[in-house]
Amino acid sequence: FLQVASPVPQGPNKWHEQFPIAKGQRQSPIDIVTSNAKVDKALSDNPLKVSYSNNCCQSVTNTGASFQVVVDGAGTEISGGPLDSTYKLVQFHAHWGPLGGDEGSEHTVDGVTYPAELHLVHWNQKYKDVGEAVDKPDGLAVIGVFFSRGKEHAGFKPISDLFAKVPRKADKVDISFNYDPACLLPARRDYWTYLGSLTTPPLFESVTWIVMKDPVEVSAEQLAALRNLLWETPSGEGQMCNNYRPPQPLQGRLVRST
Ligand SMILES: CCCCCNS(=O)(=O)c1cc(S(N)(=O)=O)ccc1C(=O)O
Numbered sequence: 673f674l675q676v677a678s679p680v681p682q683g684p685n686k687w688h689e690q691f692p693i694a695k696g697q698r699q700s701p702i703d704i705v706t707s708n709a710k711v712d713k714a715l716s717d718n719p720l721k722v723s724y725s726n727n728c729c730q731s732v733t734n735t736g737a738s739f740q741v742v743v744d745g746a747g748t749e750i751s752g753g754p755l756d757s758t759y760k761l762v763q764f765h766a767h768w769g770p771l772g773g774d775e776g777s778e779h780t781v782d783g784v785t786y787p788a789e790l791h792l793v794h795w796n797q798k799y800k801d802v803g804e805a806v807d808k809p810d811g812l813a814v815i816g817v818f819f820s821r822g823k824e825h826a827g828f829k830p831i832s833d834l835f836a837k838v839p840r841k842a843d844k845v846d847i848s849f850n851y852d853p854a855c856l857l858p859a860r861r862d863y864w865t866y867l868g869s870l871t872t873p874p875l876f877e878s879v880t881w882i883v884m885k886d887p888v889e890v891s892a893e894q895l896a897a898l899r900n901l902l903w904e905t906p907s908g909e910g911q912m913c914n915n916y917r918p919p920q921p922l923q924g925r926l927v928r929s930t
Pocket residue numbers: 735763791793803806812814869870871872873874
């Protein structure tokens with residue numbers, strides 16, 4: 673009769689016990705100190721090329737840690753900028769804070785947080801699949817887009833409207849409409865880039881981060897819709913929030929800028 677509940681996931685400050693790489697040399701996220709970022713002409717000489725198709729998004733799932741829009745790789749590629757190879761989009765998700773708060777992003781800019789941060793995850797086509805790429809030093813490229821609170825984002829609405837349909841872990845709904853994830857990128861394509869890691873376990877140091885400088889505006893209602901997603905808390909099921917890792921030591925890494 674002893675109830676053995678499934679262990680509630682440990683917070684970021686405990687991850688190092690099971691994932692020692694949490695204290696590694698190229699962990700993410702980081703605080704981007706804009707005055708230390710180095711403009712690299714090479715990044716603009718070979719501009720980041722984002723070519724997504726508008727029928728690549730298959731479904732939205734509640735992973736128990738975020739929402740995840742699963743993408744089939746057909747034609748959704750990025751290249752150029754800091755990338756030495758072509759990478760394909762596999763999924764996108766986000767991290768966010770408490771209702772109405774201003775923290776929630778993973779990367780911060782001169783110590784400033786945003787209410788949420790979107791991650792578009794891509795894998796290097798030199799590997800046979802994402803499972804092979806996920807722990808290689810050049811295996812992944814993640815585009816980070818800050819969400820700020822403002823007017824409604826028409827492009828994010830079809831996705832944010834689906835969160836109420838996937839309240840619990842492993843819930844999944846198909847995306848039956850055409851959707852081009854490029855609509856989530858800011859108009860100005862300037863970014864910072866540095867070598868880092870996954871921000872959730874297994875925390876592999878396999879990510880070339882491309883963090884867009886400009887946030888995109890989403891409405892308070894769209895940020896609130898993120899809380900239609902539920903997850904396990906120590907006191908039972910609750911609204912998913914504060915699913916972000918705080919900034920990690922830079923360890924002498926260079927952040928480059930367009
Ligand atoms: C085989 C283990 C896969 C773990 C990494 N998968 S992932 O899609 O890259 C990912 C990235 C990230 S992040 N925040 O982009 O580093 C978060 C979650 C996941 C996930 O799998 O849920």
